[in-house]
Amino acid sequence: xxxxxxxxxxxxxxxxxxxxxxxxxxxxxxxxxxxxxxxxxxxxxxxxxxxxxxxxxxxxxxxxxxxxxxxxxxxxxxxxxxxxxxxxxxxxxxxxxxxxxxxxxxxxxxxxxxxxxxxxxxxxxxxxxxxxxxxxxxxxxxxxxxxxxxxxxxxxxxxxxxxxxxxxxxxxxxxxxxxxxxxxxxxxxxxxxxxxxxxxxxxxxxxxxxxxxxxxxxxxxxxxxxxxxxxxxxxxxxxxxxxxxxxxxxxxxxxxxxxxxxxxxxxxxxxxxxxxxxxxxxxxxxxxxxxxxxxxxxxxxxxxxxxxxxxxxx
Amino acid sequence: xxxxxxxxxxxxxxxxxxxxxxxxxxxxxxxxxxxxxxxxxxxxxxxxxxxxxxxxxxxxxxxxxxxxxxxxxxxxxxxxxxxxxxxxxxxxxxxxxxxxxxxxxxxxxxxxxxxxxxxxxxxxxxxxxxxxxxxxxxxxxxxxxxxxxxxxxxxxxxxxxxxxxxxxxxxxxxxxxxxxxxxxxxxxxxxxxxxxxxxxxxxxxxxxxxxxxxxxxxxxxxxxxxxxxxxxxxxxxxxxxxxxxxxxxxxxxxxxxxxxxxxxxxxxxxxxxxxxxxxxxxxxxxxxxxxxxxxxxxxxxxxxxxxxxxxxxxxxxxxxxxxxxxxxxxxxxxxxxxxxxxxxxxxxxxxxxxxxxxxxxxxxxxxxxxxxxxxxxxxxxxxxxxxxxxxxxxxxxxxxxxxxxxxxxxxxxxxxxxxxxxxxxxxxxxxxxxxxxxxxxxxxxxxxxxxxxxxxxxxxxxxxxxxxxxxxx
Numbered sequence: 001x002x003x004x005x006x007x008x009x010x011x012x013x014x015x016x017x018x019x020x021x022x023x024x025x026x027x028x029x030x031x032x033x034x035x036x037x038x039x040x041x042x043x044x045x046x047x048x049x050x051x052x053x054x055x056x057x058x059x060x061x062x063x064x065x066x067x068x069x070x071x072x073x074x075x076x077x078x079x080x081x082x083x084x085x086x087x088x089x090x091x092x093x094x095x096x097x098x099x100x101x102x103x104x105x106x107x108x109x110x111x112x113x114x115x116x117x118x119x120x121x122x123x124x125x126x127x128x129x130x131x132x133x134x135x136x137x138x139x140x141x142x143x144x145x146x147x148x149x150x151x152x153x154x155x156x157x158x159x160x161x162x163x164x165x166x167x168x169x170x171x172x173x174x175x176x177x178x179x180x181x182x183x184x185x186x187x188x189x190x191x192x193x194x195x196x197x198x199x200x201x202x203x204x205x206x207x208x209x210x211x212x213x214x215x216x217x218x219x220x221x222x223x224x225x226x227x228x229x230x231x232x233x234x235x236x237x238x239x240x241x242x243x244x245x246x247x248x249x250x251x252x253x254x255x256x257x258x259x260x261x262x263x264x265x266x267x268x269x270x271x272x273x274x275x276x277x278x279x280x281x282x283x284x285x286x287x288x289x290x291x292x293x294x295x296x297x298x299x300x301x302x303x304x305x306x307x308x309x310x311x312x313x314x
Numbered sequence: 315x316x317x318x319x320x321x322x323x324x325x326x327x328x329x330x331x332x333x334x335x336x337x338x339x340x341x342x343x344x345x346x347x348x349x350x351x352x353x354x355x356x357x358x359x360x361x362x363x364x365x366x367x368x369x370x371x372x373x374x375x376x377x378x379x380x381x382x383x384x385x386x387x388x389x390x391x392x393x394x395x396x397x398x399x400x401x402x403x404x405x406x407x408x409x410x411x412x413x414x415x416x417x418x419x420x421x422x423x424x425x426x427x428x429x430x431x432x433x434x435x436x437x438x439x440x441x442x443x444x445x446x447x448x449x450x451x452x453x454x455x456x457x458x459x460x461x462x463x464x465x466x467x468x469x470x471x472x473x474x475x476x477x478x479x480x481x482x483x484x485x486x487x488x489x490x491x492x493x494x495x496x497x498x499x500x501x502x503x504x505x506x507x508x509x510x511x512x513x514x515x516x517x518x519x520x521x522x523x524x525x526x527x528x529x530x531x532x533x534x535x536x537x538x539x540x541x542x543x544x545x546x547x548x549x550x551x552x553x554x555x556x557x558x559x560x561x562x563x564x565x566x567x568x569x570x571x572x573x574x575x576x577x578x579x580x581x582x583x584x585x586x587x588x589x590x591x592x593x594x595x596x597x598x599x600x601x602x603x604x605x606x607x608x609x610x611x612x613x614x615x616x617x618x619x620x621x622x623x624x625x626x627x628x629x630x631x632x633x634x635x636x637x638x639x640x641x642x643x644x645x646x647x648x649x650x651x652x653x654x655x656x657x658x659x660x661x662x663x664x665x666x667x668x669x670x671x672x673x674x675x676x677x678x679x680x681x682x683x684x685x686x687x688x689x690x691x692x693x694x695x696x697x698x699x700x701x702x703x704x705x706x707x708x709x710x711x712x713x714x715x716x717x718x719x720x721x722x723x724x725x726x727x728x729x730x731x732x733x734x735x736x737x738x739x740x741x742x743x744x745x746x747x748x749x750x751x752x753x754x755x756x757x758x759x760x761x762x763x764x765x766x767x768x769x770x771x772x773x774x775x776x777x778x779x780x781x782x783x784x785x786x787x
Contacts, residue, residue: 058620061592087388087412148424155428242421242431244411258414259387263590275619276388 050289053282054079061278071279079283082276086256086284090244094252095287101166101237101248102230108171109226110219117180118211122193132181139174147239154240165240166248170230176222183218184211220302227295231288249288256284375675381407382434382677388412390437393684400683404676416743419445422453434671435680440474440483441739443666447477448741448781454482455669460678469685469699470729474739475664478556482666484685485699489609489662490646490728491541494617496604496634497642497718499528505604507642510650511545511570514605515577521604522581530605532594533575534587536748537660541607544658544733546571546649550769551744551777552735559740559782561773563766570649572762579762586756595620599633607647609660610725614695617641618716636716643721646728656733662699697725704729741780747772 048068053061056071083091120132150169151160159165188211196206212219234250241247244255257263262281296303384394391410398405415438425431432453446453458466458481466472466481475483495507503525508514514530521528532538543550548568552560562568578584587594589608597603598621608616622634622641634640648655665681667674684690686700697707708722751772755765770786777784 058595087391090412151424152427155430160428160431238417239424242411242413242433244413255412255414256388258416259389259412261389 050282050285054279054286056279058277075279079279082280083283083287087244090252091284091287093245094247094249097163097246098231098249101163101170102227104167105170105230106223106226108167109173109176110222112171113173113176113222114180114212114215114219115207117177118184118207120177120181121184122188122190135174135177139178143235147236150236151239160240161243161246163246166233166237169236170233173226176226179222180218183215188214217302220299224295224299224303228292231292253284253288257281375404375679380673381409382671382673382680384408384410384680385413385415385418385433385436386410387415387437393690396687396690397680397683400687401679407673407676408680415442418442419451422446422451426452432668432670434668434673434677436666437486437663438666439661439663440485441743443475443483443664444477444739444741447482453666453668455667455671455674456480456482457484457667460674461682468701470701471662471699471732474662483664484681486663486665486685487696488699488729488732489611489659489697490732491607491609491657491660492724492728493644493647494606494608494613495642495644496601496640498640499601499604500642507644508647511574511647512650514647515574518578518581518583521583526582528583528602528604529585529597530578530583531607532585532587532589533579533752534585534591535752536745538588539748539752540658540660542571542575543568544735545607545646545656547652547656547733547735549735551740551773553740554785557781557783558785559777560785560787561770561777562786563769564786568766569763572766575762589616599623601634610697610728611661611695613641613643613711613716613721614714622716639715639718641716642718643724645724646731655731657728657731659732697729740777740782742776744773747776
């Protein structure tokens with residue numbers, strides 16, 4: 001029975017490939033494949049190169065005829081050790097800081113933007129349109145325009161050089177509010193909300209028991225976008241944090257690149273200082289990338305489902 | 315008895331230098347030295363240690379409770395560690411932060427807005443100190459009020475730290491450029507090391523004809539551009555006063571350097587990147603680097619371990635090795651029409667102290683230690699600005715197997731020939747705009763002579779933004 005099913009599947013795939021080829025023609029198929037291949041190479045090769053770079057010495061990093069070759073496990077171990085030992089373990093400290101800042105910012109931003117977007121979508125109250133416009137405008141404001149007033153404000157509250165200087169501004173997530181508004185505005189039937197109200201649900205209960213469970217794909221998508229934005233948050237922390245003990249990963253990585261010999265061999269060294277090379281910088285970059293990849297793999301289902309939010313009005 | 319003690323000190327110091335980190339140069343083992351050279355080195359180093367230690371005592375730490383924050387790059391961490399070890403009574407008061415020091419002027423403005431947060435001591439090039447010395451930034455402390463005048467006189471290149479008559483930093487090191495050449499290749503090809511830029515141009519024609527694929531230098535960024543222009547005395551950004559800047563690339567000194575560049579680009583003896591780009595490193599690894607104008611620290615910091623291997627792993631068969639006496643060092647080239655040579659400087663940092671510091675004594679003591687301590691500097695690949703320490707560097711390079719011959723006299727001489735243009739940077743960054751000019755030349759397939767006006771258009775708005783009046787005479 002299973003064998004028969006497999007045979008049927010294979011036959012179906014052959015037919016669909018034939019139909020596909022028939023629509024495109026063999027030349028069209030080859031062209032499409034070639035274009036996809038070029039883009040795949042364009043995006044994947046740098047990442048693969050980065051992986052291999054952690055295993056290669058400066059002397060052979062660029063010299064091999066084929067750049068995507070493995071160096072040595074020894075070099076990999078040295079890169080790992082150098083990065084782990086950097087400034088008495090600051091890389092791990094920054095990783096911990098990044099996880100904490102990202103986690104708290106993520107929870108805070110979701111706790112604020114989901115109810116805000118929901119109420120903008122289903123509520124009718126004075127000033128709603130103004131609020132929506134303000135949300136849109138703040139969404140379009142560049143981060144750099146907000147940094148100085150934020151710096152002054154946080155300084156007034158004595159929060160510069162603390163974790164709150166990163167977390168509090170990151171909780172402000174206008175894109176999340178707008179996406180939630182679009183989602184609930186297009187996907188949550190008003191009749192359903194009215195029915196819940198008729199059944200005696202309070203507004204809070206409608207949100208908690210009806211809207212929130214229905215918005216699970218949105219929650220996954222927002223969580224991923226917020227995680228990504230907060231994990232890669234550079235400019236704000238770069239300005240707000242001056243003590244390397246409270247750096248997050250992006251600011252720390254910048255200091256590894258700018259303040260070590262990793263990319264400037266031999267520039268003004270001091271006896272006794274650890275000599276950093278490109279492989280160490282590549283290892284530091286991997287420290288930043290790997291968590292995003294892991295989170296993406298686990299949240300892929302929600303991300304793809306949520307990406308169609310608002311695409312079809314129900 | 316005294317001679318015996320000096321000899322013992324020399325042996326100890328030589329031992330220290332051979333056990334420092336990977337960036338430290340290897341000193342030739344004792345058997346390769348003559349007893350005379352050992353005792354000379356010992357005498358010099360012991361005298362320096364005594365003199366430097368005596369001077370360090372001048373800083374008075376009256377406040378022992380207020381902590382200080384020191385902004386450094388990662389390579390300066392041993393300075394902080396060394397200070398804490400030498401002065402354990404102050405160890406708990408010193409906090410270091412590794413920063414990207416290019417952000418120093420911008421961060422200082424933020425701190426001025428908030429009235430707090432300034433670091434107490436910052437490791438930065440004098441060009442950055444200049445940028446925080448204006449009224450708007452108002453960061454540095456005038457060190458002439460806290461460091462004795464006779465001590466300040468012992469810092470070579472101290473003019474770089476003087477802005478409007480005030481001493482705003484203590485020089486850490488000098489980074490004068492010299493002419494490096496591949497000694498075995500010069501011998502093999504029968505070439506003579508050039509003494510003038512005209513000789514260099516003639517040599518480039520010969521190399522292009524007889525040994526194509528070999529290079530006499532590189533031009534790919536602002537620094538490498540300066541190595542030609544400042545050596546020619548080109549007034550591309552010459553500070554005439556704190557408010558007036560001369561930008562005059564139409565000057566014949568600029569044109570002759572640009573013509574040389576164009577000539578060498580055309581005959582393919584000048585590569586097109588900076589010193590650290592992979593393609594240039596590969597040229598050096600493949601033993602195709604014949605000659606290079608580069609800063610003093612490049613000898614032990616870049617040729618050793620990057621251009622000449624073993625680096626930290628596999629090498630090609632042709633790569634020069636650091637023990638093969640490949641590296642010749644010649645005086646900075648001069649133009650035939652000029653009476654003396656001038657040379658550019660790449661780097662050469664300093665320590666500046668905040669006028670807002672609450673523990674001035676400790677901050678000054680730290681800066682003095684960082685620039686004067688002989689133990690800290692023993693084995694350094696940098697040429698100290700503190701004059702009593704310079705013999706320590708010379709003793710190290712005199713016996714290093716990477717050099718074809720003792721380069722110390724050349725290094726000393728070059729230290730006195732740093733171009734007055736390069737010695738007094740304006741209050742804004744020159745390297746980024748000059749790098750753009752160089753890259754434009756290549757991308758537009760123009761000559762450097764044709765590209766020179768771009769320097770004026772790139773630097774003038776930056777200068778005006780800093781309050782300079784830009785003149786061309």
